Amino acid sequence: MIRTYEDSDVRYTYRDALVESLRSTGELKVGQLHLLMSKSLGFCWGVDRALAMVKDACREYPNRPKWLLSSLIHNPTVNEDMLKLGIGFLHGPYAVQGAYEDLSEKDVVIVPAFSARVEDMEILRARNVTLVDTTCPWVIKPHKRAQRYIKEGFTTVIHGMVGHDETLSTCSLVENSGGQYLVVHDKMETQSLAAFLRGDLSGKMLMKWLHRDAALPGFDPDVHLKKVGIINQTTMLATESREIGDIIRLALLQRDGEEGLQDSFRDFDTICRATQDNQDAATEAVKENPDFFLVVGGYDSSNTKNLARVGDDRNIPSYHIEGVECLQGVITHRDRVTGEILQTADWLPSARPLKIAFSAGASTPDTILGAVVRHIAELVGESLPVFEEPTPKA
Numbered sequence: 438m439i440r441t442y443e444d445s446d447v448r449y450t451y452r453d454a455l456v457e458s459l460r461s462t463g464e465l466k467v468g469q470l471h472l473l474m475s476k477s478l479g480f481c482w483g484v485d486r487a488l489a490m491v492k493d494a495c496r497e498y499p500n501r502p503k504w505l506l507s508s509l510i511h512n513p514t515v516n517e518d519m520l521k522l523g524i525g526f527l528h529g530p531y532a533v534q535g536a537y538e539d540l541s542e543k544d545v546v547i548v549p550a551f552s553a554r555v556e557d558m559e560i561l562r563a564r565n566v567t568l569v570d571t572t573c574p575w576v577i578k579p580h581k582r583a584q585r586y587i588k589e590g591f592t593t594v595i596h597g598m599v600g601h602d603e604t605l606s607t608c609s610l611v612e613n614s615g616g617q618y619l620v621v622h623d624k625m626e627t628q629s630l631a632a633f634l635r636g637d638l639s640g641k642m643l644m645k646w647l648h649r650d651a652a653l654p655g656f657d658p659d660v661h662l663k664k665v666g667i668i669n670q671t672t673m674l675a676t677e678s679r680e681i682g683d684i685i686r687l688a689l690l691q692r693d694g695e696e697g698l699q700d701s702f703r704d705f706d707t708i709c710r711a712t713q714d715n716q717d718a719a720t721e722a723v724k725e726n727p728d729f730f731l732v733v734g735g736y737d738s739s740n741t742k743n744l745a746r747v748g749d750d751r752n753i754p755s756y757h758i759e760g761v762e763c764l765q766g767v768i769t770h771r772d773r774v775t776g777e778i779l780q781t782a783d784w785l786p787s788a789r790p791l792k793i794a795f796s797a798g799a800s801t802p803d804t805i806l807g808a809v810v811r812h813i814a815e816l817v818g819e820s821l822p823v824f825e826e827p828t829p830k831a
């Protein structure tokens with residue numbers, strides 16, 4: 438039987454009827470308030486699936502110690518809910534000290550949707566724990582492509598974030614498969630890579646410009662950047678990923694010529710469908726020129742960070758917040774460029790009518806977004822319609 442995670446009871450825990458209605462209509466006008474809702478936002482299929490698998494594990498192994506290798510997804514509310522279910526954490530901010538070292542066959546370990554480092558998987562198998570692997574199938578795509586590059590003698594260039602769980606697992610896979618990788622975070626870093634490829638920058642200078650963990654120790658640009666294959670962390674900004682691919686392609690074209698390029702360059706889009714859909718829908722919403730754009734999701738959620746950037750080209754004031762607690766007189770939000778958590782006063786324009794666009798990351802429960810929308814309506818002095826909350830199908 439094919440399982441439809443959208444109908445799982447876990448998903449209903451996080452559903453919100455107001456958000457469901459706004460998502461389907463795309464907008465709502467009440468008095469002086471015009472709400473523009475991205476038609477694709479919030480939980481993706483991979484998150485639904487991971488949550489359903491956790492719930493199944495709780496049913497199947499009610500009396501065994503259960504652990505998450507690290508955050509199931511990048512949302513603090515959901516991770517706190519995991520603690521409430523009695524699931525401990527082995528790595529990360531909620532980790533129980535010593536638990537990882539003490540694992541044995543009595544334990545059940547849940548691998549998060551971002552996958553895991555090869556080193557961790559080897560330890561878990563050696564300890565004979567029961568594994569519940571929630572790795573999203575979309576995350577497998579860049580893994581497979583990287584392994585193909587290695588076989589063909591290419592170095593994998595990853596458009597991603599050094600230290601992000603998904604990129605850590607990809608880098609570990611490349612290393613353990615005998616390959617080399619280089620992580621570039623943005624266009625600026627890619628321009629340095631392009632300058633090296635064109636012969637305008639030394640390998641030593643290139644490595645100085647990049648993050649110190651962007652490559653394996655001993656990575657030598659002169660040796661390892663002869664053949665380059667690109668993949669993306671699944672949750673990056675798709676438009677930026679395409680530009681990065683173009684920058685590298687052009688530099689290699691200048692270095693190797695049209696014919697040489699066939700042997701020295703590969704590009705494969707591994708942005709996941711949910712990320713692409715949420716970014717496209719947010720782009721449509723900001724085209725309506727809202728007074729501001731509000732994106733709700735965990736500060737460590739890569740896809741949420743990138744969603745918050747879709748309004749930048751149109752100079753729409755944009756805020757990335759974690760939830761309603763960020764709207765207390767000042768707005769507490771993550772700066773899209775520096776990553777700093779800022780507090781900004783006078784964020785709510787006094788002019789009326791007020792048009793606001795909303796989106797939410799693939800790891801953001803609808804309930805959190807719904808609370809934000811209701812609070813803003815309250816601040817503006819407008820009453821939103823009340824919708825009947827959905828219930829799980831029998």
Ligand code: SF4
Nearest residue numbers: 481483573575671709
């Ligand atoms: S954002 Fe994409 S890759 Fe990540 S869990 Fe969701 S579907 Fe999978």
